[in-house]
C-alpha cells in the first residue's frame with residue numbers, strides 16, 4: 001500500500017490536568033479518536049488529503065470539547081466569530097472564512113470558497129450568506145455556546161478587571177482545531193478552524209484563516225496547522241516558515257517545527273503548537289504549553305491520542 005498519514009490537534013489551550021473531570025478527558029479523547037477515524041477512512045480508501053482533513057475537522061467542530069464550531073470561544077461582547085481555512089498542497093488552492101457568526105461548520109465554508117476558485121477569503125456576514133447560498137447549515141449563536149465557554153469568558157473578564165491577564169491559563173485564553181494529511185497519491189493538505197481566543201476584540205481575526213500563518217500545505221514539502229496566539233503566528237508566518245525551513249535549509253519536519261514553536265515562539269511567552277506532516281508521512285506535533293490535544297494514525301490503523309505528555313493508544317469506538 002502507498003504511504004499515507006494523518007495528524008490532528010484540538011488546540012494547545014489544554015486545561016491543567018486537574019481542571020477537567022475524568023469523564024471530560026475521556027469524552028475529549030473519544031472525539032479526537034472519532035476525528036482521526038473520519039480522516040483515516042478517507043485516506044485508506046485512496047481518497048484525497050483535502051477530504052481527509054476536512055472530515056477530521058468537521059468532527060472536532062461538532063464536538064463541544066474544542067474551540068471551534070459548537071463550543072467555540074466568545075469574544076468581548078459574548079459573540080462567537082468563527083475563522084477557518086483549508087489548503088490543497090497539490091494545487092496551492094486555498095479557501096478561508098473569517099468572523100462568521102452563523103456557519104455551523106466553518107471548514108466546509110472554507111472548502112466552498114476554495115472550490116469557488118475566484119477568491120481565497122470571505123469575511124463576516126458575506127461569508128455567512130455565501131455559506132447559506134451554497135446549502136451549508138447555518139445556526140443561531142446559541143448553537144455554538146457551551147457552559148464552559150461562558151465560564152472562560154467570565155474568568156477572562158475578571159482577569160482583565162484585576163489586571164492579571166498574563167496569569168490566565170492557556171485554556172482560558174484559547175484553543176483551535178486542525179488537521180494535516182498525506183494521501184496515497186502523495187498529496188498534502190491542511191485545515192484549521194477556531195473561535196479565536198476568549199474575550200477577543202469584536203471583529204478580531206486570527207491566524208487560522210490566514211494562509212501561510214495558521215494553515216499551509218505544499219506538495220513535496222509539508223502541511224501545517226497551528227494553534228496559539230494568532231497575532232504571533234501571523235507575524236512569524238508560521239505555516240510557511242516551517243515549509244521554508246524545510247525547503248531552503250533542508251531541515252526535516254520535526255526540526256523545522258520545533259525550531260519555530262520552541263525557539264521562535266516560546267521567548268514571546270505565548271502558548272503555541274502545531275501539527276505537521278511531510279511528503280514522506282513523518283508527523284511532528286510540537287507545543288510549548290502544558291499540553292496540546294493531538295492525535296495521529298499509522299497506516300496500519302493504530303490510533304494514538306494525547307493531551308499532555310503521555311500518549312494513549314485508542315481501542316474500540
Ligand code: ASP
Nearest residue numbers: 174175176206227228230
Ligand atoms: N490561533 C487561534 C487564534 O489566534 C487561537 C488558538 O489556537 O489558540 O485565533
